[in-house]
Amino acid sequence: MQRIKFYTIDLTKIKGRGDVKCPKCGISISPDDENEDVYTILEPVVRGNYLEKIILKCIKCESQIHLTGFQVFSKKRSQ
Numbered sequence: 001m002q003r004i005k006f007y008t009i010d011l012t013k014i015k016g017r018g019d020v021k022c023p024k025c026g027i028s029i030s031p032d033d034e035n036e037d038v039y040t041i042l043e044p045v046v047r048g049n050y051l052e053k054i055i056l057k058c059i060k061c062e063s064q065i066h067l068t069g070f071q072v073f074s075k076k077r078s079q
């Protein structure tokens with residue numbers, strides 16, 4: 001049996017264009033990419049009226065990746 005690994009990526013700590021890579025296999029994951037060849041969204045977690053995190057699964061290596069840090073962007077937009 002293969003264990004599924006979990007990783008957390010905080011978007012506020014990513015510099016540059018916001019490119020995310022799978023911590024295990026290194027494949028590039030773009031949150032704007034709706035094509036599910038690279039990853040699939042398992043569950044968006046919404047708290048109040050902002051997106052708290054998105055749980056993704058890397059299709060290549062099957063790791064689960066928890067993308068956090070969306071609230072920073074929401075705050076900027078609501079002002």
Ligand SMILES: [Zn+2]
Nearest residue numbers: 022025058061
């Ligand atoms: Zn991967």
